[in-house]
Amino acid sequence: MSTPRIVVVGGGAGGLELVTRLGRKLGKRQRAEIVLVDRNATHIWKPLLHEVATGVLDSSLDEVSYQGHSKAHGYRFQRGTLSNLDRDNRTITLAPIIDDDGVVILPARTLEYDYLVMSLGSVSNDFGTPGVAKHSHFIDSPQQAESFRQDMLNTFLRYSDPERRTHPNLSVGLVGAGATGVELAAELIGASKMLHSYGFTAMDSGKLEIHLIEAAPRILPALPERISRAVHQELERLGVQIHVDTRVTCADEHGFVTADETRIATDLNVWAAGIRAPAFLSELGLSTERNHQLKVHQTLQSIDDDRIFAFGDCASCPQPDDKRVPPRAQAAHQQASLLYHNLRAAMDGKPLKDFVFRDRGSLISLAHFDAVGSLMRGASARSLFIEGRLAKLFYASLYRMHQLAIHGALKTGMTVIVDGLNRYLRPRMKLH
Secondary structure (H helix, E strand, O other): OOOOEEEEEOOOHHHHHHHHHHHHHHHOOOOOEEEEEEOOOEEOOHHHHHHHHHOOOOHHHHOEEHHHHHHHHOOEEEEOOEEEEEOOOOEEEEOOEEOOOOOEEEOOEEEEOOEEEEOOOOEEOOOOOOOHHHHOEOOOOHHHHHHHHHHHHHHHHHHOOHHHOOOOOEEEEEEOOOHHHHHHHHHHHHHHHHHHHOOOOOOOHHHEEEEEEOOOOOOOOOOOHHHHHHHHHHHHHHOOEEEOOOOEEEEEOOEEEEOOOOEEEOOEEEEOOOEEOOHHHHHOOOOEOOOOOEEEOOOOEEOOOOOEEEOHHHEEOEOOOOOEOOOOHHHHHHHHHHHHHHHHHHHOOOOOOOOOOOOOEEEEEEOOOEEEEEEEOOOOOOEEEEEOHHHHHHHHHHHHHHHHHHHOHHHHHHHHHHHHHHHHHOOOOOOO
């Protein structure tokens, strides 16, 4: 009997945690061949991208090399982009890898699988709003975050010269007041203060104008109202101009236009309103929702094929209350844990378990200024509201838990020490 091959497509937080565990328990013992596929060579925890975008976090220090990580944890890594699925022959095709000059580095390749796991995450949804794709930044990947950071630095430099300013203040428009938009707004204020303190720009934070635009009646509409209210007050205290019940109808190089035909003039635009799964998922012959999420049973198996699984933001997983699993990092973490057991059960011909999401609470970080959140009290529906240093501690622990899952206790402990040393050895933000 040949060794079964499990192919996981997508090395985000959930995907990397899953292959790490599968590799340690099955790959190293040669009970299964574990293969991770991702278009990028490195991994960075997606909730950190707003810090990469402002330069507060140097991605080169926190990114994980898939190739190096795979050797240490018992799985194989294949770099590539999924382009086709052949369910009859149980194969996937990876598109050719082409460099910036159009030269093929790796040709198209075909991988066989016994079990296939889709863990492709999500991207921002511009809902087809005219001008958004051309005139706005998205913060869905390290490359996009770096592109925004470079544009931000160039804009700050330009505003150091009064003759080159297009507005009295440097204006940034953030559409979408979910976690990404809210946290990015606070990070931008902190970044402007640091850029001024380092002498990078003569412009102080008083000349920075941030517009946070949300179509819903309040910011953070998916989180408890108490968190929303506390974050709203803190952002206003920091000087952020908040526009709720405001729908953007188009974007151009000079800013946004809203449904009531008000123009919000900006120098930098960011779109973080709504998410969807990658569109090509609807072209693979599997059942999907309108937002391209793959339809799965509660066992996380595709409703079309028992040997194909999907989890995280790219999956539409039903729950006993007729709702769907929310697109949150903690959901992907919980699903990765269940999916490890379900894959082992499927290989052994045993029954699979249903996934039930357990909400552990919500935390929002407002740069170094504050943190706000709630923690769920066990099985009860009541939550504990926290803020300040305690909330910051719990927020930081989320990333450490992810590092623990992919690195183990020893390396994570060493990383904490190195991170502490870097605060004294390196600038507080990336300035180049």
